[in-house]
Amino acid sequence: MRRSIIWLRLVLLTLSGLGLAVLTLYGSSSLLIGPNVKVIRDNNNRPCLNGIGPRPNFDCDNLPQNEPSIAVDPSNPNILAAGANDYRLELLKQFSYFPIWMGYYRSTDDGRSWSNSFIPGYPGDISPAGRASPLHDTLGMSDPVLAFDRRGTLFYAGLALFDLDNDQNGLVVARYTDHGATYAGATLVVRQPAGLFTDKPCMAIDNSGGLNDGNIYLGWTRGSDVVSFSRSADHGRSFSSPQVINTPRTGPRRFPAIAFSCTIALGPSGQVFLFWRAFNLCHFNPKSSTCQAPSLDQPESINMAVSHDAGRSFGPVSTVEQIHPFDQLVSTLAFRHWTFPSAASDGRNVYLAWEDWLPGRGSRVLISCSANGGQDWQSPIVVSPWPTGHQLMPTLAVSDGLIKVAWYDSRNDPGFSPSSPVINRLDVYYAQAPVGCPVHFPASAWRVTQQTFRPDLRIFPVSTRFPASRHPFIGDYIGIASAGAETHVIWTDNRDVVTSKPCSSPDQGCFNQNIYTATIRSR
Template identity: 30%
Template sequence: MNIVGEYQQDRWSDGGARGLVASVTHDGGTTWSRVIVPGLTRCSGGAYDRASDPWLSFASNGDLYAISLSFDFFDSHNAIIVSKSTDGGDSWSAPKELTADNTDGLDKESITADPINPNVVYAVWDRLIGPGGSTHASGQGALHAKSYKSQTFFTKTTDGGQTWSTPQQIYTDSSFSGSIGSIIRVLPDGTLLDGLVTYGNAAWKGGKCSSISVLRSTDGGSSWSQKPTIVSPLSCTYAGAHDPDTGAPVRSGGLLDIATDGSKVFVVWEDAVAPAPTTGRILFSQSTDGGVSWSSPAVISKTPTGVDAFIPTIAVNASHTIGVSYYDFRNNTPGGSADTDAWLVRCTGACTVPASWTETHLAGSFDLHQAPDAGGEFLGDYQGMTTSGDAFQPFFIQAVTAPSNPTDAYFATVP
């Protein structure tokens, strides 16, 4: 079984990394090789200083697409770049720029191969415009900088990545509003859903504190719903997890993850709920009508009272079981290392009921104090997870030993 995970190599504390690396297995995770994705930075033979925000998607014919952000540190030039592999990640094409400008504001891109037509691939990203452009901050940083206007762009290819449509802005022209963290999912009837976080002064835009939202296209991305469907407003009191010993911020919150199972759609995110307005919980909502209507949010993390849970990732296995991975600090001993564990919760039915979810320990404890500080203790703005039959297979980051080896990428199979 061919599995590929991509991550930042040699992360800078003030944004981006020296390059992006793909870890590749062709035997289901028993052995791995590491491949530098070429042409993204000067260190990998490209023209840009740094790269960030890697995202992967396999097409149904085995072609693999990678999207990432490249940018310069000493000027404002940046680009959204796509690379393609036809041998399962062992080698990569020359990079292709989908867009490039001098805003220093491109951010949080993702890529999704169409599950039916292997030649069709969709890409989305944000462009933050405002005083000083973007510093490629965390999702929370962008959402709370309300002087920004954040635009959402979409493009697609119908010829396997040889050419791409002219990028079109699909959400918001107005100031003090916008979105971040778009992820495209495709329903069985071809409808495209863009799961994202929206915000704005008007409630229909997501409100001043932002909302988990969905945009919808029924014509392959040529046109999109003018108003987002609000899944759930976000609280105004939660600003991400915090180190349980020092109180220092953990870079988390502000982004969602989304998965589909036929016409059912599932979304997870991190937020606080009453009566603990500053403590992170993992929330879940589902739609059984293709994203038109949504259930009330349910807390599905099993984290004890007063302890943050953060950075959820969702997938659905072959038996229609939903799995969600996340981190928390429940095993922390006060005054020492920031003991952090990874967990997987699963649900087979009645998933809007918190008691329907069961939990498995995934990894840890590890010391989050060893992680790089990049606008907060940093494991990544998001993690990865795939499935094989009924097994869930998270691809995730753990902190190791600072400063020589602050984080490593890990893979697990959970039957």
């Protein structure tokens, strides 16, 4: 026994030296949480000696990135791809208002290191690929969503702003072949006229190996009240005309409602589960003439529509669960946050996670499941019943017989109050449970971040013309991807932001918000 204890201590010391944490789970198995890896290659807040200006492969100016997405190549799990809102083009004069492009980051060593670039077509891109892209002359991009197919082709979806004066915008999907190494063009899915702003896209790819293998499914919200959907059956070369899935002019009890965000889970035989939040407009704008006292008290919901023919058509809209969202409105002190759902499937059961405000406790991540194709849903359970802290932005994946959830968590904030916004301290936490419906999560959750960060920093530099620059902002979601026993979590992090001195130049670290990732291994 003594030799076993000494051996265990040596193992723990060795793993600690490698930046790994060992956590006991389910008796004999364990989790290894790897070191936090900065995805962005920058100069670590040192002056930019080559002069201020954007470089696709290096952030010499220490500018922000946020709202990340991550994907793992199922044909080679050592290869990862990630994207984020990337502000490195901020200093270009071509950006008159919307100083964001979509960064593309790739790892070939299981997330230990990352290369950096941009989606071609960005302002100043004179390459043949950039000139040929439907994004050429585009004013900006945002809201990245990434996914691989089984052949190792990466698909990268995002929003594009085409014309600021006429408010024309749309949705574009870029393709990268050769396991994400080679850019192979981009496809314009939809271009919206003024007044119909495209927002919050979601994407899933059928990797079942069945008749619908390789199909790409896209959802998004259009304007303020429409959920739209499109599909590709030719590996992203073309997409179907958008079909309207939902127009929630009123909520479940006739309150004024809008549709917000979406998430997709897939079944084994062409089932497409599309979820979104029905948002009570009266909570956002209580002074509206349409908002009477009863409307202000009406609960919101997560809604769903299901396709049984690989996205060609959808059945009626149904309500999965009424929710009590924890929405944090933007201010000079608090970052913006909305309650959005995240979905995944194990091929038999469908899982849905979101955060809900519990009286006297604050926001908690809840999860529910359906074992019969969305007809019935388990009563939601709390993933991590920790007594303090708010839990935000859950992201969900399923692999290796496990349901895997990551989220932001403020449990380490000594100033936490259930009725107060998240301001001082924020971390990322993770939990997992065996697949199956009903779901049973253990009480334990594990800290992923090695350093707590402040989410309340106003880190946007020159762009006073960009509304978010006047307030803290960390994006509206984080990401997760999993293959086998390995899970990769990606998030926005302010640990590198310099707060001790005013900045006279954008390369001195005052705006150095970064994307971080960590690899979690089940053993």
